Amino acid sequence: MTVEVRVPTLGESVTEATVATWFKKPGDAVAVDEMLCELETDKVTVEVPCPAAGVLGELVAAEGETVGVDALLATVEEGEGAAPAPKSSASEKKPAPAAEAPASSGGGGGEGGGETVDVKVPSLGESVTEATVSTWFKKVGDAVAVDEMLCELETDKVSVEAPSPVAGVVAEILVPEGETVEAGGLLARVTKGATASASAPAAAPAPAASAPSGSGKDVEDAPSAKKAMAEAGLTSGDVTGTGRDGRVMKEDVQKAVASRSAPAPAASAPRAPVAATDAEREERVRMTRLRQTIARRLKDAQNTAAMLTTYNEVDMSGVMDLRNEYKGVFEKKHGVKLGFMSFFVKACIHALKEVPDVNAEIDGTDVVYKNYYHMGVAVGTPNGLVVPVVRDADQMSFSEIEKKIGELGLRARDGKLSMAEMQGGTFTISNGGVYGSLMSSPILNPPQSGILGMHKIQERPMVVGGQIVIRPMMYLALSYDHRIVDGKGAVTFLVRVKEALEDPRRLLMDL
Incomplete structure (x- = not known):
């Protein structure tokens, strides 16, 4: 067939x-x-x-x-002349099946050992090719159950746990903590059905397999890469290939061209000398991959976008009164508490529809206007800030938005977010008020053109109708990319958000 x-x-x-x-x-x-x-x-x-x-x-x-x-x-x-199943690569050789091993073989730290099963790096998400082994939960000789977590991997954005594919005993750990491993790479081996031995030695993790030398590669570069190299006047030796076996790909050529034309970055200033007594009381810790990515993306946003911030303040009395009046019956009916974030999401969508530039992005010399509203909600986690996305939030009710934000926030704090849940956002809301921030200038989340910063609600004296009254006030900050959003549009957006929050009925009337 x-x-x-x-x-x-x-x-x-x-x-x-x-x-x-x-x-x-x-x-x-x-x-x-x-x-x-x-x-x-x-x-x-x-x-x-x-x-x-x-x-x-x-x-x-x-x-x-x-x-x-x-x-x-x-x-x-x-079916015709079918080939046998492909063998693992040299760096991931499987041990001989237990049936071929001598009967006296112990099976890697366990007794009654059977088949040895490979534990590989699970799927890391679209475009993610490697991860760092952050923590091993088991050691050689430990008994494990099916789907019991063996180790935790850390990528640029999320943490991924690697479960045991079978019940048995950890026979070998191939990648120690702190080492980098590629997607699909071999992490460990588990002896299926074996039982833990009290006398089994706790073998140290084996060092990660050395990567083959990239020198003298004899592979064909991608056709599109050859064309790009010819146009740029480069040879294969000028470009570091990231494809299979070191093959040069089109994006590798683009990076080489960009690095050749871009000015060399200023070298970091050397650290000032520290007294010996002070040095003994310091602790040096390598930045996590997530923190490195956050740092790089924030700096890229400042270097790339023409970022400005405009401010306003909102009287939260309307939202707070409405919330206090209906929060009990809301929670009873929908099973979720009525918070402030659903009001802000709805208010931002209302404003984005009037000022579509804030919901757009720049792609080369084009402006891409997005007729959908995927709202990113920044969440602080023990490992850093992540931005899960509430997709098609304009089609969701207040209760659906609250449930989704609660679910994504919990998954973010547990390190369970997938790459898909953090991609595709069109606008971001960041709430520094939960930490007590009174005012700040949020940084854009590229390639988005706008981000709203919420802050602490604080009672302040305000003049209303010629009278000084105490009102719960919040400062709002909109950071925007001035390349695409004009000052008038930014101010209009923030005023519409303010109006919708001060009189939530405007959201119902689409005013």
């Missing part, structure tokens, strides 16, 4: 890719899930696995050709 090989899903908003490399040719035997070719998009490289065992037939799309999502790439004649 003929099986079709088609272009897989390429990610959010990506509709086409270039066939970079075919790893097989017509007539070659192929196994299930064996990689047939590599596709290159604007942002990531995607490998296409074989859907069935058999013989590769016709190659419909040649190297260098552009194809759309679900386009036909090749055909496979199923």
Whole structure:
């Protein structure tokens, strides 16, 4: 039977890719899930696995050709001359099955050992290719249950736990804490069905396998990369390849061109000498990957966008009175407390519809106006700030927004957010008031063009109708990208938010 090989899903908003490399040719035997070719998009490289065992037939799309999502790439004649399942790479060799081992073998720290099962890095999310092993929860010789967490991995944005695929005993730990491992890489081995031995030595984690030398690579660079190098006057030796086996990809050439044309960054000033007695009382800790990413993105936002901040203040009496009147019946009916964030989300959407520039982004020389409202809500976690996204918030009720924010906030603090839950936001709300901040200037969350900063509610004397009265007031700050948002638009946006919060009935009347 003929099986079709088609272009897989390429990610959010990506509709086409270039066939970079075919790893097989017509007539070659192929196994299930064996990689047939590599596709290159604007942002990531995607490998296409074989859907069935058999013989590769016709190659419909040649190297260098552009194809759309679900386009036909090749055909496979199923069953004829099928290849055996592909072996693991040299850095991930599996041990011999227990049946071939001598009967006296102990099986890596356990008794009654059976098959040894590999523990690999789980899926890290779109475009994430590596992670750092932050914590091992088990050591060699420990008994583990199915799906029991063995270790925690840290990526640029989220923490991922690696569960045990079987019940048994940890036989070997291959990547120690602090080491970096690629997506799909081998972390450890577990002896299936074995029982822990009290006398088993607590072996130290093995050092991470050394990466093969990148010198003298003998692989074909991506066609689009060759074209880009020719246009830029570069050779393969001028570019560091990040593709399979060091293959140079299009994005590698773009980075090389950018680094060549960009001015060299100013070197960090050397640290001032510290007295020996002070040095003994210091502690030096490496920044986590998440903190490094936060630092880089915030600095990039300042360097790239023409960022300005405009301020206003809002009388929270209207929202607080409405909330106090209905919070009991609201919680009883919907099972969630009525907070302030749902009011702010609704007020911001109301303002974004009037000032669409704040909900847009710059893409090269184009402005992309987004007719949807995916609201990012900044959440502080023990590891740093993350921004989960409430998608299509304009189509949600107050209770649905409160439930979603509560759910995402809990997952963020537990390090359980997926990459998809933090991507695609069109506007961000940050609440520094929960920490007592009275006023601040939030930094943009690229590529978004606006971010609203909430602050502490504080009673202040205000003049209302010629009388001095005490009102619960909050300062609001809108940081925006002046390249796309004019001052008039920014002020109008913030005034509309203020009006909607001071008189929540305007949200119901769409005024």
